[in-house]
Amino acid sequence: MTDEMDEPLYTRDIDLAPIRSCRLAIVGYGNHGRSHALCLRDSGVAHIRIALRETSPSRIKAEADGFEVVSLPEAAAWADAISLLAADEAHRLIWEEAILPHRKPGQALIVCHGFSIHYDLIRPPADADVILAAAKGPGGAVREEFEKGRGLIGFWAVHQDASGQARELALAYLAAIGSGEVGIFPTSFREETVSDLFGEQVVLVGGMVALAKASFERLVAAGVSERMAYIDCVHEIKYLADLIQARGIAGMYEAISDTAEFGARQIEDKIAGPELKRVFDEAMADIESDRFARKWVETYEAGDAMVADRAADRALRIETVGAELRDRIYGATK
Structure with missing residues (x-):
């Protein structure tokens, strides 16, 4: 370098x-x-x-x-x-x-x-x-x-x-x-493009949303109220993201409770196992080639890109619960 x-x-x-x-x-x-x-x-x-x-x-x-x-x-x-x-x-x-x-x-x-x-x-x-x-x-x-x-x-x-x-x-x-x-x-143009697409697909947007949806559904299936599940699996993402931005991953672990840190360390390697690596490898292959780019541009140029996906998201219970909680938490202070 x-x-x-x-x-x-x-x-x-x-x-x-x-x-x-x-x-x-x-x-x-x-x-x-x-x-x-x-x-x-x-x-x-x-x-x-x-x-x-x-x-x-x-x-x-x-x-x-x-x-x-x-x-x-x-x-x-x-x-x-x-x-x-x-x-x-x-x-x-x-x-x-x-x-x-x-x-x-x-x-x-x-x-x-x-x-x-x-x-x-x-x-x-x-x-x-x-x-x-x-x-x-x-x-x-x-x-x-x-x-x-x-x-x-x-x-x-x-x-x-x-x-x-x-x-x-x-x-x-x-x-x-x-x-x-x-x-x-x-x-380089390649580095910026590959890093940007990979980061938003597998972590910042795609990965985060997948974890939030799946964890919400699992808690509700275990009998936890939808409101509690939303708070613990979606609403609090911001606070942890703020800690990581301000202090890094090690600093975030030092700032949270020992119980949270111990539990997270027990499951971190399980989540980041062979199946996740396979998903990451497939995403990187699509990005490194032009498969993702071509598919996305062709979808956009055909019109109405992701309209149905957005409508389906709006109909999810996680969205209904989130909208109600945001209105109660933030609406009362407006």
């Missing part, structure tokens, strides 16, 4: 001129797009336009925030750099239909996840700098941390360096959205 991989860069190490002098179009104005646009503007990036479809519900919000809103083809013809912050699964259609036919020669492409480049959903021409500027965390948290004078840990990578200045633009962009306050590290 190189020294550069070991040591983060901070705002004091980075020249913001490459992004401040740039005519920047931001495609999308959801959590990532809005957060990035506001932070970049506050960091002195004066020439920002928001690129949205005519029917986008985000148009009113972007205009209320004081940004000029233009069509995607207009943005592609105007900008020195495009920051493509729409949903990953929409990148192929946006690129092929609205950006590529109209793009300004030499225009840089910036993405906040490696997904569409790593899986060849987008194939930029040779004249483009292709940059990953990933602030690791939810889009809304970028703005929240920036307003506190901090930021999210940032990772940068360069897929194409047509100008010879792609690295400088990547670092300036990340510093301007706050990552330079906490540290910016180099990565």
Whole structure:
């Protein structure tokens, strides 16, 4: 591992001129797009336009925030750099239909996840700098941390360096959205993509939800009330996650009761047994190949992705019980 991989860069190490002098179009104005646009503007990036479809519900919000809103083809013809912050699964259609036919020669492409480049959903021409500027965390948290004078840990990578200045633009962009306050590290498009997808599928979302649902059902089957089961298997996840974020896994174990720690250590290795390894191996194989990416993009482009799944979740008892408890716990204090 190189020294550069070991040591983060901070705002004091980075020249913001490459992004401040740039005519920047931001495609999308959801959590990532809005957060990035506001932070970049506050960091002195004066020439920002928001690129949205005519029917986008985000148009009113972007205009209320004081940004000029233009069509995607207009943005592609105007900008020195495009920051493509729409949903990953929409990148192929946006690129092929609205950006590529109209793009300004030499225009840089910036993405906040490696997904569409790593899986060849987008194939930029040779004249483009292709940059990953990933602030690791939810889009809304970028703005929240920036307003506190901090930021999210940032990772940068360069897929194409047509100008010879792609690295400088990547670092300036990340510093301007706050990552330079906490540290910016180099990565690769592959590493960021594989790690992001695997983490959210097997731990942060898929794994956590599977454990929560299964444990709720098992407790209820044992005669425990649904309310108690929900509190112990779903509601309290936040408190343990907060402890791990603040103190690490060892610190979390030190902070909880000895009874909880002893019981957890008895079952930890059983849960992380051969069956779990098989599931992880299958998930990694789908991610490392393009099977997951292709299936997801094809599902999205076919329309109505996951509508039935979301409706089925809403009908579950765990959701009904959770909604009632949240209303009682938090509704009374509003």
